[in-house]
Amino acid sequence: MAERFGGYQNEIYLQGLAGTTPAFTTDLTALEEAAKAVLTPEAFGYVAGSAGAGATARANREAFDRWKIVPRMLTDATDRDLTTTLFDAEIPAPVLLAPVGVQSIVHPDAELATARAAAGLGLPMILSTASSRTIEQVAEASGDGPRWFQLYWPNDPDVCASILDRARKAGFTALVVTLDTWTLAWRPRDLDRSYLPFIRNEGTAIAMSDPAFRARLQKTPEEDQPMALLQWIGMFTGTDHSWSQLAVLRELWDGPILLKGIQHADDARRAADAGMNGVVVSNHGGRQVDGALGALEALPGIAQAVGDRLEVLFDSGVRNGSDLLKALALGAKAVLLGRPYVYGLGLGGEDGVRHVLRSLLAEFDLTLGLAGHRTPGELTPEVLVRG
Numbered sequence: 358m359a360e361r362f363g364g365y366q367n368e369i370y371l372q373g374l375a376g377t378t379p380a381f382t383t384d385l386t387a388l389e390e391a392a393k394a395v396l397t398p399e400a401f402g403y404v405a406g407s408a409g410a411g412a413t414a415r416a417n418r419e420a421f422d423r424w425k426i427v428p429r430m431l432t433d434a435t436d437r438d439l440t441t442t443l444f445d446a447e448i449p450a451p452v453l454l455a456p457v458g459v460q461s462i463v464h465p466d467a468e469l470a471t472a473r474a475a476a477g478l479g480l481p482m483i484l485s486t487a488s489s490r491t492i493e494q495v496a497e498a499s500g501d502g503p504r505w506f507q508l509y510w511p512n513d514p515d516v517c518a519s520i521l522d523r524a525r526k527a528g529f530t531a532l533v534v535t536l537d538t539w540t541l542a543w544r545p546r547d548l549d550r551s552y553l554p555f556i557r558n559e560g561t562a563i564a565m566s567d568p569a570f571r572a573r574l575q576k577t578p579e580e581d582q583p584m585a586l587l588q589w590i591g592m593f594t595g596t597d598h599s600w601s602q603l604a605v606l607r608e609l610w611d612g613p614i615l616l617k618g619i620q621h622a623d624d625a626r627r628a629a630d631a632g633m634n635g636v637v638v639s640n641h642g643g644r645q646v647d648g649a650l651g652a653l654e655a656l657p658g659i660a661q662a663v664g665d666r667l668e669v670l671f672d673s674g675v676r677n678g679s680d681l682l683k684a685l686a687l688g689a690k691a692v693l694l695g696r697p698y699v700y701g702l703g704l705g706g707e708d709g710v711r712h713v714l715r716s717l718l719a720e721f722d723l724t725l726g727l728a729g730h731r732t733p734g735e736l737t738p739e740v741l742v743r744g
């Protein structure tokens with residue numbers, strides 16, 4: 358058990374004896390630079406970029422850097438177990454793949470490669486509404502793998518019901534409703550290049566293959582693509598919904614529902630009051646409100662406010678195993694990995710994603726043990742100091 362994830366370290370050293378070094382860097386903080394060398398400037402700018410002057414993207418990192426781990430000795434942390442239970446399902450480690458749309462801009466295998474890599478490790482993939490492959494295609498690639506669906510909440514109830522119905526039938530078990538991106542923020546890197554993937558028909562596969570969406574069009578997307586794309590943009594962005602409308606989603610989805618983009622304890626309480634099952638504490642990787650607080654700063658208060666009523670998950674700024682440990686210690690039950698796996702996808706498709714995930718899990722496993730702990734559940738704020 359102890360070596361299950363940390364064993365990637367030995368595997369890499371042993372391959373060295375045969376003259377092979379890893380195809381991709383094992384320094385997960387160096388992935389961005391490596392990806393920059395292989396992606397188009399537009400795709401790299403879209404993925405790496407953030408809102409405005411990048412203050413929130415930096416705040417996400419600064420929030421992690423302010424916390425330090427205090428290792429404990431002679432605790433016998435040899436046998437470790439990263440197994441985590443979310444909504445009655447066991448996953449091998451407290452890590453999920455964050456919903457990331459438009460993956461075709463970084464690799465031709467797109468979400469299918471991500472689905473295969475995630476399934477191979479048994480980690481849940483959260484499929485974005487802005488996927489560049491259909492729900493059914495991704496489900497097939499995912500096979501027996503755990504999978505959740507992320508909803509960009511359409512402003513047409515029939516389209517909403519149809520997409521959720523497809524997701525349920527395709528084996529997606531939990532629903533993540535993203536609330537922080539009802540319109541795209543001011544993103545200078547993309548604006549300076551006039552680059553928006555969807556108006557180039559990237560990331561629209563789910564809607565374009567949806568019968569209810571297609572029923573709204575005068576002509577099929579094949580006959581009149583520009584019109585279909587305008588309809589897509591109008592359907593998925595520009596409309597903020599309301600707390601009371603969550604009841605509609607509660608009716609349509611009988612599995613767990615999580616609200617993503619929560620940054621205030623009162624919003625987390627409202628989520629619980631509305632019958633939701635979890636929250637993802639997140640500022641969308643600094644891509645929405647420039648000047649917003651680092652996501653990790655919001656985590657302890659939210660975990661304290663609703664940790665006994667909801668599953669509290671976290672993303673934004675997680676880059677390596679130590680970050681994962683810190684987020685768990687500050688109250689997250691599990692963490693969503695964002696940009697790093699997308700860089701892995703760009704660098705090497707399915708193999709690249711698998712390498713990034715295995716490296717993260719190995720680094721976390723080793724760091725957990727060396728800090729003196731055996732399970733994610735042992736982590737509390739007391740294992741950190743703020744310095």
Ligand SMILES: Cc1cc2nc3c(=O)[nH]c(=O)nc-3n(C[C@H](O)[C@H](O)[C@H](O)COP(=O)(O)O)c2cc1C
Nearest residue numbers: 404455456457458485535641642673674675695696
């Ligand atoms: C290129 C890109 C596309 C994204 N697309 C979505 C999306 O479709 N739905 C969503 O809820 N979040 C989306 N996100 C946000 C991620 O789910 C996650 O919140 C964010 O990447 C976490 O920050 P990090 O990348 O700094 O770890 C996207 C992020 C990136 C970088």
Ligand SMILES: O=C(O)C(=O)c1ccccc1
Nearest residue numbers: 458459487538560641644
């Ligand atoms: O770019 C993003 O951050 C994002 O969330 C998104 C929104 C719409 C479509 C694709 C991605």
